[in-house]
Amino acid sequence: MFARLARAILGTSNDRALKAYRARVPAINALEPAIAALSDDQLKAKTPEFRERIAKGETLDSLLPEAFAVCREASKRVLGMRHFDVQLIGGMVLHEGRIAEMKTGEGKTLVATLPCYLNGLTGKGVHVVTVNDYLAARDAEEMGRLYNWLGLTTDTIVYGKTDPQRREAYACDITYGTNNEFGFDYLRDNMKYSLGEMVQRPFAYAIVDEVDSILVDEARTPLIISGPTDDTSDLYNRVNVVVAEIAKDPANYDKDEKNKTVSLTEAGNETVTAALAEAGLLEEGDLYDFQNVTVVHHVNQSLRAHTLFARDVDYIERNDKIIIIDEFTGRMMEGRRYSDGLHQALEAKEGVTVQPENQTLASITFQNYFRLYPKLAGMTGTAATEADEFAEIYKLEVVEIPTNLPVARADSDDEVYRTAGEKYEAVAGLIAEARERGQPCLVGTTSIEKSELISDLLRKKNVPHQVLNARYHEQEAAIISQAGRPGAVTIATNMAGRGTDIKLGGNAEMLARASFAGEPAGPEFEARLAEIRREVEGSAAKVKAAGGLFVIGTERHESRRIDNQLRGRSGRQGDPGASRFFLSLEDDLMRIFGSDRMGGMLQKLGLKEGEAIVHPWINKALEKAQKKVEARNFDTRKNLLKYDDVMNDQRKEVYAQRKSFMQAADVAETVAEMRREVIDDLVAAAIPENAYPEQWKMDVLQSRALEILGLDLPIVDWGREEGIDETQIRERLHEAADTTYAARAANIGIDRMREVEKSILLMVFDKVWKDHLLSLDHLRQGIGLRAYGQRDPLNEYKSEAFNLFNAMLAEMREETTRWLMQVDIPANAPLPSPEPISVMDARHPAPDSGDPLLGYDAAVGEYGAAAPVAAPRVAEGVDPNDPATWDRTPRNAPCPCGSGKKYKHCHGRG
The missing domain is CATH 1.10.3060.10 (Helical scaffold and wing domains of SecA)
Structure with a gap:
């Protein structure tokens, strides 16, 4: 009661923060007439002037009003966009090292130009971290025009760049790239053999786009660089034959879907032991005897592959490879591999070539990587639900920025059906109905399998549509950008297309580029663009009259943030829009995490086939279920961090010592x-x-x-x-x-x-x-x-x-x-x-892999053998040609067999 009273009188902490930021906006706006009166050359000359003032001791905070005003004016001239007052507030929040929560369509990409320009003046380097290579390249190209015009340098860090190219990119004032590329470069740098080979500079300032996705969703698992170990692909294939049969009978194993774990029952143990013995895979003794520990490991991973991982949901098979699908975005994660033998087990399960396992060479969590930056900021449309985690782990405060125009979207209560079939029929019916009146629909699903199921239903109803999921990753931005066309139906996996704005009527520039045969530049292209813009304006009016973009969720996600992100795709910049979620008692969230009371309540209400229950209480019950999952995932991330913190001191000491040796x-x-x-x-x-x-x-x-x-x-x-x-x-x-x-x-x-x-x-x-x-x-x-x-x-x-x-x-x-x-x-x-590091294997482990420190592979390599040098002499009395004398070899000495391994790891093992 007292807390409510205090909030009513004093306002929330967010209100007080916004009040302080708003008080600084007039100072920036007051400079606009004078800045606007400058010629292009005079405006460009402001950058060297600011740098000179910084060199003389002036602070960035004191330069902020003038630098923001200059950046805004340059944006008007170069990009044709003027920052709104709320975007100036967002820029101040980012400059001060906080998280700016801004709704979808509020222009976060443009907001970031303000703190990037201001902090880029120092020459120490600003890193803008995005969720994929496409967004990094797109933002660097579009916003780079502004920075380059103002005299700052810009580049990108994307997969496939060479070390000299990366070094050049990191030397720029502003560098765009993905979280994985930045993290792996840090690990690779600490495996280099001279300071000249390192690509990164000392860290200064980073802005993380989609900060909730990167610092929360992906932070459950560490980045790992690994190298190959002994090839055991044949063993995976042979074990797979045995486990494939065992997995057909649920009596052989206990599965916990909530915690993503599976274990053999007593009956399963007996069956597996007998089958392995028959296949000649088991040495003498019981399955769990010491000599069979490797076989047990393979059996466990194969069992997980068969019972916990589903094709077209967790991964897809393409070009003789198993490609992981990101559970949060539905995107393919090329080059990533589950670790600890799980990926090999999946390869054996699907009958593709089994690649060798890997051993860790370097590792770091995203939490500890991003805490290396002296100043860190972030932006997203949904951070408030994870504010406690950002504060506890990253010391980042979330500030909710108001929208430029009031949100006009109508959010309906969820509809709950008895079965998934009834739910999908209702979804298909609503889509057909909306399309008839010219209202575009964005349909969110949780897996490829479900998106294709809805696609089949729509085909039967002769409803034209686009499917956007991991199978069509390359077309992602092009498809999602046109989701606002009249009557368009777009089925998207989770948050596929996140980062691309959906404009009502369509995206004129992308349509123009797609329809233009030659290079998209020159008078002909401009004429075509103007023509398409007129068409899009007419289409936008039709869409607004039909109710705006209709977002339809086919299932609730484990995290409220993902649902809010999907819902937030509609109603940008005051546009009309609508959203509604459809659920069934067979959905994973309802089945695994929903309370029994909810199911019982719906049964008592006597739901008939095809009928739905719509009530605010249902939404509250679902929110509680989602909060349970979010709390469990937060515990997983905290647990990971506790263990990694133990190793972090060691890592910092090792990397610092290594650098001192090189210096x-x-x-x-x-x-x-x-x-x-x-x-x-x-x-x-x-x-x-x-x-x-x-x-x-x-x-x-x-x-x-x-x-x-x-x-x-x-x-x-x-x-x-x-x-x-x-x-x-x-x-x-x-x-x-x-x-x-x-x-x-x-x-x-x-x-x-x-x-x-x-x-x-x-x-x-x-x-x-x-x-x-x-x-x-x-x-x-x-x-x-x-x-x-x-x-x-x-x-x-x-x-x-x-x-x-x-x-x-x-x-x-x-x-x-x-x-x-x-x-x-x-x-x-x-x-x-060592030989130069070849791009070969790194890992960003799989969330919910049972053990948060185990995971999946992605991009570096193993050091090669040393150049020709004479090996240390063997111990006295040991003859390399006489195995009978090898037992006299000290445990840490090279094995006399010539394998290059230590004796204790080779013939002295056991």
């Missing part, structure tokens, strides 16, 4: 310190504190000194000397190692040795970091089981991750020392270094 003129002091620490560790392990001489393990120390340092010293004899102590032994080892190393450096050449040191240090650093990431993956997969022992999995993960990190640093010191003490570099041989 250093030489790393001689670093490798010398490592060598001293390795020797100290060897001595400490062989001579425990307060141990008697007879307890010293001098034979082990002698063997390890030979293995790691390449020093064949009589250490056992040293231990027998009268009065010798640990300090003297350590000093002798230091002296011998330093003398040997100095002689090697003199032999190779001091300058060349400095290059070798840096090259090997970075190579080893990357190798142990990659192994560490794999260890963390394995740790994460099983850590949840600690809860059964009444221990907090997160605390256990923190503790063990810290221990693993220390072990990684110790291994790095040891491996670096081993290589530098023993590697032979012929005079003219190339330095040891």
Whole structure:
């Protein structure tokens, strides 16, 4: 009650923020006459003037009114568009590092030009992040005309660009690109071997378009760059044959659709065990015995593929590939792959070529990536429902910007039917009815399968229509832009076409481009454009008279934001419009998350076939169900972030250390310190504190000194000397190692040795970091089981991750020392270094994959083998040609078989 009273008197926090922004608008408008009086050259000269003032210490905030006025005037002259006052407010919100919630059609793309121009003046770089390559290229081209006219440089970061092209794009004042490309470039940069190869500059300011989609929907899973592991495609195919039969009987497994998990029942275990044994896939013992752990992994992933993932809903098969469909936008996600073997299981299920699995080389979550920016802002049509999450995770405040004109859309209550068939018949009937009166319809669906089902119904009723889903991704913008034509019927998967404005009557420029045979420029094109504009104006009047764009939702989405986005496509800039959602008791949301009371209530009301229930209470009950799902997804994202935060400190330390190695003129002091620490560790392990001489393990120390340092010293004899102590032994080892190393450096050449040191240090650093990431993956997969022992999995993960990190640093010191003490570099041989990174595989894991740290693949590569160098010598008594002697190989030494792997990962495994 007191809260309501306070809001009534003082207004909401949003009202107070808007009041402060509105107070600054008159100052910008007051400058308009003077700015408008400037010639083109005088207006362009404002950019160098602003830069000079910034260099003298003037702040961006003090420049804001004048810079916004200049940008608005330039927009009028170059783009033919003048910013509304509410767009100026949106620009201020973005400049201050907040989220601007602006309804569809309010011109968010134009709003972003204001803070982009102002912050671009600093020369530090502004990143504008969009949801796909098309929008990045479109916005950069259209808004780039304005920036270039004002003297700022603009470019894009899209898939397929080379490193030199990316470096050039990042050097621009304003850079457009997708969240994945920015994130993967950050990870790739931290895998480069010189500062000159890196493409990104230090981060300054980012504006995230469709911020809810990028920072919320896609943030449930991390970006991962990975490289190939051993090929097990045959095993996937053989396991698939067994599981395909098992999956036909629901008695063999328990499926939880709500949490997207599936597990074998006791009966299923017995059936699978027998079938695997018969197929020769099971070694002796039970299915869950240690030796069968790989087979169990394949069975679990194959079972998930058969029971939780549906063709044409979660993925499609095209050109001998399985292509993932984004659950939020319905778009194909080319190049992305589910991880942990799930994608391979789907390939086996659909009978396409099974690609090799991958191992993590670098990883980061969107939360931690975007928190690297000192100033971050966002814009979208729907952010208020996730305001708490933006505030808690990103420290971003949401400001709801009022529309330029009042919203005239009529939103009807939902219609609920008993069955999906009745619902779709009602939808088809309403579409046919609307089309007869010339009213365009935008029909939203949740999957390809359902969009094609409605398409079939409309074909039977002879209703012309366009289908926009992942199958026709290339035509997305062209189709959605004409959804406002009189009588047009467009069926769109979820938010396909998001970012493209639907104008009543159609999009004149796109129609003109489509109808023009030659290059869309020159007098002929302008004449054609003017003609089409007149036609579109007449069509727009007809559409408005018919009621505007009719948005029809065929199902409620798990998230209210997606429904609001669909609804918001209608009623732009004060246009008339309507929206209505159709549901049935068979819909996934109703079936999985809806309360039993809702179903019972509808049954008691005695629904007859073809009848619908329409009541505000139904909307409230559905909203509660959606809130439950949103809360669960928020928990998933928070959980992911908690685990990634544990690793984030390690990642930042590793990347900072790696960069310092590259920046250093030489790393001689670093490798010398490592060598001293390795020797100290060897001595400490062989001579425990307060141990008697007879307890010293001098034979082990002698063997390890030979293995790691390449020093064949009589250490056992040293231990027998009268009065010798640990300090003297350590000093002798230091002296011998330093003398040997100095002689090697003199032999190779001091300058060349400095290059070798840096090259090997970075190579080893990357190798142990990659192994560490794999260890963390394995740790994460099983850590949840600690809860059964009444221990907090997160605390256990923190503790063990810290221990693993220390072990990684110790291994790095040891491996670096081993290589530098023993590697032979012929005079003219190339330095040891990895091959260039090839674009091969990166991942942005699948939402709801059971474990948020597991996921799906997309775009980089694995380091190749080192250039020709002599391998460290094998331990004494080990003959590479005699496998009987291999058991004497130290666990961390290269396997004598020549595989290149460590002995513990090869013939010493188990």
